[in-house]
Amino acid sequence: MAENIHPIFDSTLTRASKEELLRQRAIVVWMVGLSGSGKSTLAKGLELALHQRGHLTQLLDGDNLRSGINNNLGFSDADRLENIRRSAETAKLFLNAGLVTICSLISPTAEIRNMAKNIIGEADFYEVYINAPFEVCAQRDVKGLYKKALNGEIKNFTGLDAPFEEPQNPDLEIRTDQEDYAVSLQKLLDAIVPRITFAALG
Template identity: 60%
Template sequence: MQNNSNNIHPVFHRILQRKDKEALLQQKSIVIWFTGLSGSGKTTIAIGLERELNKKRILTQILDGDNVRTGINNNLGFSEEDRTENIRRIAEVSKLFLNAGIVTINCFVSPTVEIREKAKQIIGEEDFLEIFVNTPFEVCEQRDVKGLYKKARAGEIKNFTGLDAPFEAPTNPFLDLKTEGKTVDETIDEVVAKILPILSV
């Protein structure tokens, strides 16, 4: 395929900038990146966070793994290459929301340090808040809200994160959110308390 990069002329410098959108919305935009095992509670906590921020008139957008897989990334599988491309696209979409002044809440297993680092590089380290939803594998498997652990144990799903594919926990996340022994509301309150001070213009 012919490279037509010489015919591409970005106009980013001519359009309204992020600070203009933040001033309009009276909020600071940021990308919150929930990572953790399947069933750890990422989406549940994200939905609760979004509702709490909405009460405080903060505009948000959730990007959830399953939702994205049915839309913009519906042509991707679960090979290592496709998982990497999945996260790359999500990071680029997140950056668009970031530049629009919106608080973007991402819920993705994103199992390796490398894949999360790539997302951070695209979004920008200063705008990337990594939250590790730290729920033990045994608890996630017991919940098995999507029936994925049962299928993985039966051999119907290969390379299942935490079982026969590794999950590399963040070493220095913005928040290490331990969920065991806590209610959903308690974990949401913990995230809100940590996030809210950052969002003031």
């Protein structure tokens, strides 16, 4: 750390005070999976459902972040790592503000996901694997990216010529190729709501 930087983390208003004000427990829901697996759709659905239940949330979507705070990053290994580092640090700020923070990012490797978990803190990091095989995502091709990648127009495409390492022990796995949206969303809610209920605070 630079010698002229003096963080004041230990003297600012505490996260617990903000959680008490909001009557909720903060958490980071880190949703990972291939492009087209359903991450963004489920993240938006989760945020809306929690909002309707009276929870204050913040959704951090990979494409939104890359159009703003991460707009100077490409898709090299180093840039992918930095993309997740910045995203995790941003999520941590919202976490410390007492918000339920929903992150929708491909997060292709175990190294990247472990870095995010270490930044946010294991106790507050809830990993959800939105699992749909490459072939299913390619058939959906909601953004037209798979067609371009398979035609060689996009290089370093995750799952094709850039690796995607499946999470081995996610907190929750949702198979969007095997169940419909309503079932998937309900599974998310059943997992998250008890963890953010203020009465559960010890």
